[in-house]
Amino acid sequence: MIRAFLAVSALLLVGAFAPAALAPVQDAAITEKGFPKKLSDYGFFAVLPEQVPADGVQPYVLNAALFSDKAEKRRFMYVPAGQEVSFASRDGLLQLPVGSALIKTFGYENEAGVFEPIETRLLLHRANGWLALPYIWDEDGQDATLKVTGGRLEIEAPVGPDGARQMFTYSVPNKNQCKGCHALGGEVTPIGPKLRNLNNGASDSSNQIIAWREAGILPNRFPDHPIMPRFDTKDAPIGERARAYLDINCAHCHNRQGPASNSGLYLTYQESNDTALGLYKRPVAAGRGSGNREFAIHPGQPEASIMLYRMDSTDPGIAMPELGRSLIDDQGVALVREWIASLEGQSDDKKDSL
Numbered sequence: 001m002i003r004a005f006l007a008v009s010a011l012l013l014v015g016a017f018a019p020a021a022l023a024p025v026q027d028a029a030i031t032e033k034g035f036p037k038k039l040s041d042y043g044f045f046a047v048l049p050e051q052v053p054a055d056g057v058q059p060y061v062l063n064a065a066l067f068s069d070k071a072e073k074r075r076f077m078y079v080p081a082g083q084e085v086s087f088a089s090r091d092g093l094l095q096l097p098v099g100s101a102l103i104k105t106f107g108y109e110n111e112a113g114v115f116e117p118i119e120t121r122l123l124l125h126r127a128n129g130w131l132a133l134p135y136i137w138d139e140d141g142q143d144a145t146l147k148v149t150g151g152r153l154e155i156e157a158p159v160g161p162d163g164a165r166q167m168f169t170y171s172v173p174n175k176n177q178c179k180g181c182h183a184l185g186g187e188v189t190p191i192g193p194k195l196r197n198l199n200n201g202a203s204d205s206s207n208q209i210i211a212w213r214e215a216g217i218l219p220n221r222f223p224d225h226p227i228m229p230r231f232d233t234k235d236a237p238i239g240e241r242a243r244a245y246l247d248i249n250c251a252h253c254h255n256r257q258g259p260a261s262n263s264g265l266y267l268t269y270q271e272s273n274d275t276a277l278g279l280y281k282r283p284v285a286a287g288r289g290s291g292n293r294e295f296a297i298h299p300g301q302p303e304a305s306i307m308l309y310r311m312d313s314t315d316p317g318i319a320m321p322e323l324g325r326s327l328i329d330d331q332g333v334a335l336v337r338e339w340i341a342s343l344e345g346q347s348d349d350k351k352d353s354l
Helices: 027-031 208-214 238-249 306-311 330-342 348-353
Strands: 045-047 057-060 072-078 101-109 115-126 129-137 144-146 151-157 166-172
Touching: 027 115, 057 208, 101 151, 115 144, 115 166, 238 330, 306 330
Parallel strands: none
Antiparallel strands: 057 072, 072 101, 101 115, 115 129, 129 144, 151 166
16 A cells, blocks of 8 residues: 655654553553553554454444544454443443543555554543544554654545545544544543444344443443434434434534534434424524535425535535545435435425524
């Protein structure tokens, strides 16, 4: 794979953690001051290049996943021995104890069909809160190096039509940009591992919630929560699938406590107010980002909807989400277009009353 750094800065404030090869997870690397220089310093993986997790590191998948320039993602969770996860009452978000870590590796298949990692992002739970750190994989694919100011990489990957390989600029967020998505109430926090997005509804250990409970890291009882469907299947109505897509791709900002709370557009899966969801909602500030369209969602008229206009753009002044993508999510755009078109039953009387 061709990889050329366009802009990557020097390492900052690097710690001095250096466990031996194949050592267990290094709890001190997670909790103590300093920023470990290498991904291997944490001991999260028994075999790092192949992403084989160490003991105590749990792989997991989400029902609905964030679009990140068509990258394949491998997700893992670590909870210190003897500790247990709880749930946030408001949202079913996992509450991980201090010393926990969330590990997410982004990559693409090379021409031989083998997964090649590009970056690994860590969320580390320290005593003073969550810390986000980006690690960019070295050219030899054996380890990853901390780059607190992120980077822009020219890569070739199967991101073109029908999986065709093409060159594009892949952006690794810097340490502070991570707050753009992971900030609730001004504090960095995990956003993906919510009960509704982890629970597949099965009643056996194929359900990772049950498997984690049997492993002793989740409580024996957990709160009832709606199960968010996969949006890339036809297993649920179009409205539920579109809402799942918006929840994971947009609601980390567009919620009542998030960075976009002043927009009045709230896209969480459980939002019940049609106007807050965008139906016949006028923008708080009209500008180039509105594309001269009147409503965030114009029921029955996808091309007249600001939401679709912004999703279908890569212009930095228009595109939504603002961070984390250089490409258009064609499948997501098609899904939201179909959903908005299906809302044509909304009457003009309702529009006039909003």
